Amino acid sequence: MSESELRPGPDEAAARVGALAGAAGRTGEAGAPTAAETAAQVGTIGRKAGRGLRWSLVGNLGTKLGSFTIGLILARLLVPADFGVFAVAAAATAFVMHVNDIGVIAAGVQWRGKLEDMAPTGTSIAIAFSTLVYAAFFFGAPAFATLSGTPDAAPVVRLLTVVIIVDGITSCRSAALMRRFEQDRLTKATMIGMAANFVVAVPLAFGGAGAYSFAGGQVAGSVVTGILVWRMGNLPFKLGLDREIAVKLFKFGIPLAASLGVESVLLNADYVIVGNVLGATALGYYLLAFNVSNWVPGLVGTAVRYVSIPSFSRLAEQEPEALATGVRRSVPVLVSAILPVAVLMAVLAPYMVVFLYGDQWGPSAYVLRFLTVLMVVRMLTSLAFDILTSMGATRSTVVLNAGWAIALIPALWFGTHLDNIRGAAIAHGIVALVVALPLAVAALHRAGVPLLPVLPALIRPAIGAVLCAAATMVVVRLVDGGVFLHLFLPGLVGMLVFVLTVVPVEQFRQLRTRLARAR
Template sequence: MTGPATGTQSPPEAPSLGRKVGSAARWSLVNTVVMRLGNFATGIILARFFLGPEAWGVYGIAQTVLLVLLSANELGVSLAIVRWEGDPRRFAPTVLTLSALSSCLLYAALFAAAPAVARVLGSPEASGVLRVMCVCVVLDGLSQVPAGFLTREFAQGRRMAVDSVNFVLSTAVTLLLAVEGWGAMSFAWGSVAGNAAALVGCCLAAPGTLRFGWDAAQARALLGFGLPLAGASMLALGVVNVDTMVVGSSLDQLALGFYVLAFNISGWPVRIISEAARRVSFAGFSRLADTPGALAAGFGRALGVVMTGTVPLCVLLAALAAPIVALVYGERWLPAAAALPWLMALGLVRIACELAYDCLVAVGRRRSLIGVQALWLVVLVPALVVGARADGIVGVAQGHVLVAGAVVVPVFLVTLHRAGIRLGTMARACAWPFLGGAVMAAVVLGMERLLGDGVPALLATGAAGTLAYALCVLPSLGFLRGTTPADTTPAGTTPAGTTATAKG
C-alpha cells in the first residue's frame, strides 16, 4: 500500500500509458491555456477600470496566505490517491477524513489570527479578505480525493469541465462585486464561489469518492507518506510567496500592488506551461519510477518540452516589459515593469524546479526535497530584505534571481543526478531552447529600437522574435517527440535511490 511494487512494466502496458499521458497532457494544456487566458482578460478589466494598486496589494497578501495554507491543508496525504498501488477506494475515505480535519483546523487558526497576520504583513485592512478567501482551504480539502481520482485516471477532459465551471462562476462573482465597489473583497468571494463549484464538479466527475471513513493503520501510513511532502510543499510555497510578505512589511502598499502585478505577469508562463505539465507529470513519473533509464529519458523529454514552450514567453515579457505593461494595464502600472525582466528569469527557474520536484517526489526522495526547499527559503529571506532596502521591488526581484541561480539550481542538479538523471540529459534538454532564447532576445531588442513600441511595431517585433526562436529549436524536435534516442543510462553504477521506495 505504501508504494508501487518493484519491477518493470510489461511491454503491452507502455503504449497504453503513453497514450494516456499524451491525451491527458493535451487536455491539460488546452484547459490551462483557456483558463489562464480567461483569468488574464479578467485581470486586465479589473486593473484598468475597477481596482488600483492598493487593492491589488490587499489581494496579494490574502492570496499569499491562502497559497501557503493550501500547500499543507491536507497534510500531503491526497497524493497517495495518485501514487499508491491497488484500489484507492480502500483508503480514500481515510484520506478524506484526514484532509477535512486538517483543513478545518487550519481555517479555524487562520480565522482567529487574521488581524495579527494582516498587521504583520503590512496590510491591516486585509483581515476581512483573509477570513473570507481562506474558506477555500476547507473547500479544497474536501475536493482533494475526487480530484486525486481524476489525476490518477488521467481524466483531464473531465477536469477541464470542472475548471470551466469554477472559472465562469468565480469570474462572474468577482466582476459583479468589483463593479459594485467591493474592492479586494470581490476576489475573496469570487474565489469561494468558484471553489465551491469545483468541489461539486469534482464529486460529479468522480462519483462515489466523497465518502468519509477511518482506519487507524491506514492513517498512520498516510501520515508517514504525506507529512514530508506537505512540509516540502509548504516550504516551496513559502519560497514563492515570501517576497510578497517582505515587500508588504518593508515597503508601502503602493509598491506592494506594483510588485504583485509584476509577479502575476511573470507567472503567466509558469501557470500555462508548468501547471499543464504538472497535472500529468507526477502520475507519469510515478509509473516510471522503477525503471531508471525510462525515468531519466522521460524527465529529459519533459524538461525539453516545458523549456521549449516557456523560453519564448519569458523572453518576450522580459524584453518588452514596459510597452506590454503600458499597453495592457495602462500607464499608471508602469512602475511594475521595472521588476518584470528579473521576475521572468525567476519564472523560468521555477518551471524547471517544479518539474524536478515532481520527479523527485515520484522516486521517493522526500527528505532531499525538504532539505532543498529549506535551504532555498533560509538563504532567500535575507537576500530579499537586503534587496528591498537597496532598490525596492527591483531589488527584491534581483535577490530572487541571485539565490535561485547561484544556490538552488546547482543543488537541484546534484539531487537529480543522485536520483539517476544525468546532467548531460538535462543539458541536452535545455540547450536548444536557451540558444533560441538568446537569439530571440537579440532580435526583439534590435527590432524594438528600430520600430518603436506601438501596437503594430510590437506585433511585428514579437512575430520576428518568435520566428527566429522557432528556427533555432527545429533541430530538437526529434528529441522532444522521442524519435531521437535519449541518454537513458542512469547516473552512477547502481540504480539505488531511483526507486519509489528510496530514501532521500
C-alpha cells in the first residue's frame, strides 16, 4: 500500500460524503447546515476516525513488532553488506511505491461522490501505470544498483519491486477500506501478510539467501495482504476509462504522485549516496540506524496517516475553522508523543543498538543519535502533508518536498565525504530542521491553516524534553551495571520526568478519581 491512502458504511457513507461536499458549497443557501448540524457531523467523523486510529495503531504495532522480530533474527544471520544490498533495493521500491498508483488511492479517499463510479477508471490507470513503472525499473535495475555503489543489488531490486504490481491492482480497494475507516480489516490483512513474510524470510536467511531473504519475504507478504484487501474491499471489479473521471484523477493525482516521488527521494537519497561513496558495509550500518529511527514514524505516523487524510478531508468539507481547530488540537498531541521517544533514543542509542543487535552493529549508534532529529521533523511534515492533501492543495506538497530535496542532496553528499555515515545523518537532521520544517509551516499558512496559535501549547512539551534529556544523562552516569540496566533505568526515569512535566495536574486527579471509582 502506498503512503497516502483512505470510506463510513458502503453506499450510504459515500452518499453522505457527497452530500457534505455539496453542503460545503452552499454557504448562505436555504438548507445549509446549522452550527449544531456541523458540530454533530464533526463529532461523527471524530468517532469514526478515533476507531480507525485505534485499529491503525494496533495494526502498525503488530507490523512493526513483526518487522522488528524479523530484523533481529536476520541481523544475527546476515552480515552488514547484505543489509546494504537490501537498502539499495528498498530505496528503489520506496520510490516506485510512492508513484506507482499515480495518486489513485489518495484520490479515492477524498473522492467527492460514489467510489464505485470512479473505481473502473482508477483501477485501470493504477494497473497500467504500475506495470509501466515496474518495467522501467526492471530494465533500469543494473544502472540504479551501479549508481548506488552496489552492482550486486540489481536482481534484488527486480524482485522486490514486484510489490508495486500488487499495489496497483488493489489501489481502489485499499482506498475503499480507508475511506470507510475500516482499518480493522486492513489490520487483519496486514498482520496475515506479516506472518507470510516471516515464514518466507527466516528460512531463506538460514539457507544462506542473503539479501534475497528480505526481498522474498516482503514480496510474499505483499501478495498475501493484497489478496485479502482485494476480497475485503467490496468493490465490483470493472475496468474502463471515463475521460472526465480520468481528468479529475490526474489533476489531483499527478501533483500528489510527484510530491510523494520527491518525498521518496528525500528518504532514500542517503542510501544511494552512502552506498556510492562508502560501499555496502557502511550502508548496512546506516540502514540499521535509519530503520530504528523510523520505528515511531512507521508505527504512529503511518497509523495517523491512515485516518488523518479522511478526517481532515471531511473537516475541510465543513468550513475552514473546523479544519483549523482539528489541526490546533492535533499538533500538540503529536509533539508530546514523539519528543520523549526521540530524546531517549538519542541519549541511549549506544546501549539500545548493542542490546538489540549485538556489538558488531555498534557504529550504527552514532548515526542514530542524529537521525532522531529527522524523526521528529518527519512526523510534523507528514502531518502537514496530510492536511494539504485533504484540502486538495497537492501542488503545495510538491513545493514543500522539492525545496527539501534541493537542499538535502548536496548536503548529504558533503556530509558523507566529510564524516562518513555520521556526516550523512548530521546533514539529514540539519536540513530537516532549518529547511523542511519552515517550508511546511509556510505551506500551511498559505493554505489558510496558521500554526502560530499552536505555539503556546508546545512550550510545556519543549520544557519536558529538556528535563527528560537531563535526567536521562544523569541516571546513565549513576547506573552501575550491564547494557540492559543502562537502557532501562535511565529510560524509565526520563519518561517519568517528561510525563510529570507535560501532563497537567488536573488530568492526574481525574485519573485517580477514575481508578478509585473502578475499585
